[in-house]
Amino acid sequence: MTDTELKCRNAKEAAKKLSTASANDKNKALLLIAEELKSNKDYILRENDKDMKAAEENGLPKVLLDRLLLSPDRIDGMAKGVIEVADLPDPVGKTLSDITRPNGLRVKKVSVPLGVIAVIFEARPNVTSDAASLCLKSGNACVLKGGTDAYNSNLEIVKVIQSVLEKFGLDKNIVTLLPAGREAAAELMNAVGFVDVIIPRGGKGLIDFVRDNSRIPVIETGAGIC
Numbered sequence: 001m002t003d004t005e006l007k008c009r010n011a012k013e014a015a016k017k018l019s020t021a022s023a024n025d026k027n028k029a030l031l032l033i034a035e036e037l038k039s040n041k042d043y044i045l046r047e048n049d050k051d052m053k054a055a056e057e058n059g060l061p062k063v064l065l066d067r068l069l070l071s072p073d074r075i076d077g078m079a080k081g082v083i084e085v086a087d088l089p090d091p092v093g094k095t096l097s098d099i100t101r102p103n104g105l106r107v108k109k110v111s112v113p114l115g116v117i118a119v120i121f122e123a124r125p126n127v128t129s130d131a132a133s134l135c136l137k138s139g140n141a142c143v144l145k146g147g148t149d150a151y152n153s154n155l156e157i158v159k160v161i162q163s164v165l166e167k168f169g170l171d172k173n174i175v176t177l178l179p180a181g182r183e184a185a186a187e188l189m190n191a192v193g194f195v196d197v198i199i200p201r202g203g204k205g206l207i208d209f210v211r212d213n214s215r216i217p218v219i220e221t222g223a224g225i226c
Helices: 003-018 023-039 041-057 062-068 072-086 126-137 148-167 182-188 204-213
Strands: 095-100 106-110 116-121 141-145 175-177 197-201
Touching: 003 116, 003 141, 003 175, 003 182, 023 041, 023 072, 023 126, 023 148, 041 062, 041 072, 041 148, 062 148, 072 126, 116 126, 116 182, 116 204, 126 141, 126 148, 126 175, 126 197, 141 182, 148 175, 197 204
Parallel strands: 116 141, 116 197, 141 175
Antiparallel strands: 095 106
């Protein structure tokens, strides 16, 4: 079993436990994640600097370098985004419909987590905390596959999130980062039985590639501002 397969399997197990977590516990974890992102700012910036230097040496275009770059203000913005997610209504356990059929049979539809959500994205480290917080809030485990250029930054952010999860007695595999490289992405798109849905977040090329190659159901967004 490859590292990617193992991480997807562990995420599937973690999702089962997370599905029963209370709204209060999830919100407390999210608020602490926001605090820890700010507290660990220096470590995150150090790792981001490694990514920036490597990207510059590889000739990454200026517009992509700007997306990759983190700053104290941008990390504060990431933390603010996590707090905003914590403030959202809990989407789990809501009664969507409740009807009684003419024969007396009562049919009730209640919202539940999807399970394991994979997010494939490009060199934007802020997406790591965005995706993880949204998945945690909705009771889903997430498997993240970020761009290779941002791997060190993403890894440090995930370490911060995992440390908070463990403090709350939650499985750290609720949030998982896959190795850099295309091989991991290919394995992720074939992780049938472990991953329930994939969301590509990025440009048209990335979205088209995931839609055309994934054996996992895909939630396709539009390219650009949408």
